[in-house]
Amino acid sequence: MMKVRRIERIVALTKMLVDMPGRLFSLSHFSNLFGAAKSTLSEDMVTIKEAMQQFGLGTLETVSGAAGGVRFIPHRSDQAVNNLLLELAGKLAEPERIIQGGFLYMTDILFNPALMVQIGEIFRRQLGHLAPDYIMTVETKGIPLALMTARAFDLPLVIVRQGNKVTEGPAVSINYVTGSSKRIQTMSLPRRAIQAGAKVLVIDDFMKAGGTARGMIDLAGEVGVEVVGTGVLVATAEPAQKLVQDYLALLILHDVDQYSKKIDIRPAL
Amino acid sequence: MMKVRRIERIVALTKMLVDMPGRLFSLSHFSNLFGAAKSTLSEDMVTIKEAMQQFGLGTLETVSGAAGGVRFIPHRSDQAVNNLLLELAGKLAEPERIIQGGFLYMTDILFNPALMVQIGEIFRRQLGHLAPDYIMTVETKGIPLALMTARAFDLPLVIVRQGNKVTEGPAVSINYVTGSSKRIQTMSLPRRAIQAGAKVLVIDDFMKAGGTARGMIDLAGEVGVEVVGTGVLVATAEPAQKLVQDYLALLILHDVDQYSKKIDIRPAL
Numbered sequence: 406m407m408k409v410r411r412i413e414r415i416v417a418l419t420k421m422l423v424d425m426p427g428r429l430f431s432l433s434h435f436s437n438l439f440g441a442a443k444s445t446l447s448e449d450m451v452t453i454k455e456a457m458q459q460f461g462l463g464t465l466e467t468v469s470g471a472a473g474g475v476r477f478i479p480h481r482s483d484q485a486v487n488n489l490l491l492e493l494a495g496k497l498a499e500p501e502r503i504i505q506g507g508f509l510y511m512t513d514i515l516f517n518p519a520l521m522v523q524i525g526e527i528f529r530r531q532l533g534h535l536a537p538d539y540i541m542t543v544e545t546k547g548i549p550l551a552l553m554t555a556r557a558f559d560l561p562l563v564i565v566r567q568g569n570k571v572t573e574g575p576a577v578s579i580n581y582v583t584g585s586s587k588r589i590q591t592m593s594l595p596r597r598a599i600q601a602g603a604k605v606l607v608i609d610d611f612m613k614a615g616g617t618a619r620g621m622i623d624l625a626g627e628v629g630v631e632v633v634g635t636g637v638l639v640a641t642a643e644p645a646q647k648l649v650q651d652y653l654a655l656l657i658l659h660d661v662d663q664y665s666k667k668i669d670i671r672p673a674l
Numbered sequence: 675m676m677k678v679r680r681i682e683r684i685v686a687l688t689k690m691l692v693d694m695p696g697r698l699f700s701l702s703h704f705s706n707l708f709g710a711a712k713s714t715l716s717e718d719m720v721t722i723k724e725a726m727q728q729f730g731l732g733t734l735e736t737v738s739g740a741a742g743g744v745r746f747i748p749h750r751s752d753q754a755v756n757n758l759l760l761e762l763a764g765k766l767a768e769p770e771r772i773i774q775g776g777f778l779y780m781t782d783i784l785f786n787p788a789l790m791v792q793i794g795e796i797f798r799r800q801l802g803h804l805a806p807d808y809i810m811t812v813e814t815k816g817i818p819l820a821l822m823t824a825r826a827f828d829l830p831l832v833i834v835r836q837g838n839k840v841t842e843g844p845a846v847s848i849n850y851v852t853g854s855s856k857r858i859q860t861m862s863l864p865r866r867a868i869q870a871g872a873k874v875l876v877i878d879d880f881m882k883a884g885g886t887a888r889g890m891i892d893l894a895g896e897v898g899v900e901v902v903g904t905g906v907l908v909a910t911a912e913p914a915q916k917l918v919q920d921y922l923a924l925l926i927l928h929d930v931d932q933y934s935k936k937i938d939i940r941p942a943l
Contacts, residue, residue, distance in 0.1 A: 412681060412684060412721055412725070413721070413724060413725035413728055413729075414725075415681065415684070415685060416684060416685075416688050416721065416722050416725035416726065417725055417726070417728075417729040417731060419685050419688040419689055419692070420688055420692050420726065420729075420731050420732070421731075423688070423689050423692050423693060424692060424791070425788050425791075428788065452681055452682070452685065453685050455682060456681070456682035456683075456684075456685035456686055457685065457686070457689065459682055459686075460682075460686045460689075462686060462689050462690075463689070504842065504843045505843070510842060510843060510864075510866065512833075512842055512864065512867060513830065513866075513867070516821075516824075516830055516831040516832065516833060517830055517831075518821055518822075518824045518825035518828070518829075518830075518831065519694050519697065519825070519828065521821075522693070522694075522825070544813060544814045545813045545814060545817070545833060545835065548814070548817045548818065548821075549817065549821045549831065552785075552787055552790075552817075552818045552821055552822075553787075553821075555785075555787045556787035556788070556791070559787070559788065560787075561782065561785055561786055561787075562785040562786075562787065562818065563785065564781075564785060564814060566814065573773065573779060573781055574773045574774070574779060595779075595781065597779065597782075598781060598782070
């Protein structure tokens with residue numbers, strides 16, 4: 406325990422809270438760490454909360470009671486969200502992204518940690534009310550996005566594997582048909598990855614017909630967990646009728662023209 | 675632009691810097707945002723830096739010149755690193771983690787975002803001097819760890835794929851032999867994922883014989899990039915002679931005894 410200046414304590418508190426968004430810290434924890442009274446720390450929290458709100462950076466949520474404490478909830482203003490999605494749409498519309506077969510190269514964006522942190526926080530903002538226990542995705546390209554969403558929620562990530570992997574013990578598998586290639590594939594989930602009865606939010610990078618998301622929902626049913634929502638970074642406008650009824654897409658891909666090299670992609674929020 | 679109290683500005687600055695570790699922010703950027711003089715902001719940075727250092731949370735690095743600015747470098751004390759690795763070793767030694775075949779179930783730890791943020795920052799601390807341009811891993815289980823390492827470095831992630839995937843354009847492939855199963859497998863890297871001449875840090879969750887890491891190094895050679903280092907969360911003590919000469923392991927797995935259910939795993943730092 407050490408005595409410190411208020412401003413330095415507030416910097417340290419801000420760092421610790423921001424580092425683990427959604428994580429509940431007890432005031433006793435900070436009281437031990439800084440040798441400060443809980444009443445003093447409460448005042449610090451008010452200051453931090455006001456500053457976060459003033460700049461639209463998030464807020465602090467206080468949970469009262471014995472198991473209570475304080476946690477940082479990241480936030481982005483409508484305008485900040487819109488700017489980010491417009492910027493992303495602009496990047497994704499670059500003609501050199503078109504790959505043989507009318508696919509769009511998105512990997513550089515999907516594997517950019519700083520961008521995915523922000524997208525994860527947008528999913529937290531839009532879908533936080535669903536109160537999931539796990540974030541679920543299927544390997545591979547959606548993993549960074551799903552992981553950063555899990556971070557924004559302070560929840561564990563569950564990754565559905567393609568095929569059966571030997572190193573994770575007993576698994577439940579289903580066959581599903583991908584909407585794009587119309588091939589039958591297998592996806593599986595290790596039994597011990599998730600507790601029966603849990604609520605799951607499915608996050609993926611891309612949805613066309615929705616076959617993969619549908620597969621995850623069916624697989625979740627097989628292991629006794631409930632899918633409370635689905636969020637994707639990009640959904641195609643066509644087919645309008647997808648295999649998943651309720652989903653949130655941040656961007657809608659209206660058209661990829663392989664001949665004129667025009668890509669029409671727009672924010673959906 | 676708005677006039678704000680110093681303490682609120684410092685909270686907001688701390689949040690923005692901590693949110694993107696390794697990212698260089700110009701003082702002009704903050705000057706526009708807060709309507710404060712650069713000299714004022716410089717004083718704020720001194721306060722933030724002192725607070726971070728006082729509590730062993732990291733530091734601010736100042737880069738001078740026209741392209742200069744300030745960035746947050748996360749840090750953990752030797753003791754904090756040791757405590758985290760001891761805690762991890764304790765979790766990984768739980769007997770119920772043993773899977774048929776002598777494998778260790780690690781997925782719940784590998785897919786825990788808050789834990790992986792910390793491990794990523796340890797890799798940044800231990801391997802930052804290698805100054806890579808990219809973090810590279812192979813799908814699937816090492817991705818969260820590699821992504822959080824990329825976040826700590828503020829670098830893009832490159833994911834080597836197993837087999838050939840259609841949606842990422844032309845790719846370079848090699849065959850490699852996994853040390854554990856002795857099977858020949860294929861791994862591939864999309865041509866456009868990485869620039870020739872770049873320096874790459876390989877990050878993975880587990881190393882036994884080192885066949886997978888060796889494969890990534892060979893594949894990197896094929897696409898004209900240099901592997902400057904390899905970091906793994908867990909390496910087995912045996913075989914002592916691995917296919918990769920130089921690597922950093924955070925934990926060493928000495929023994930998994932399927933009969934007595936004893937797991938011997940220890941921090942390596």
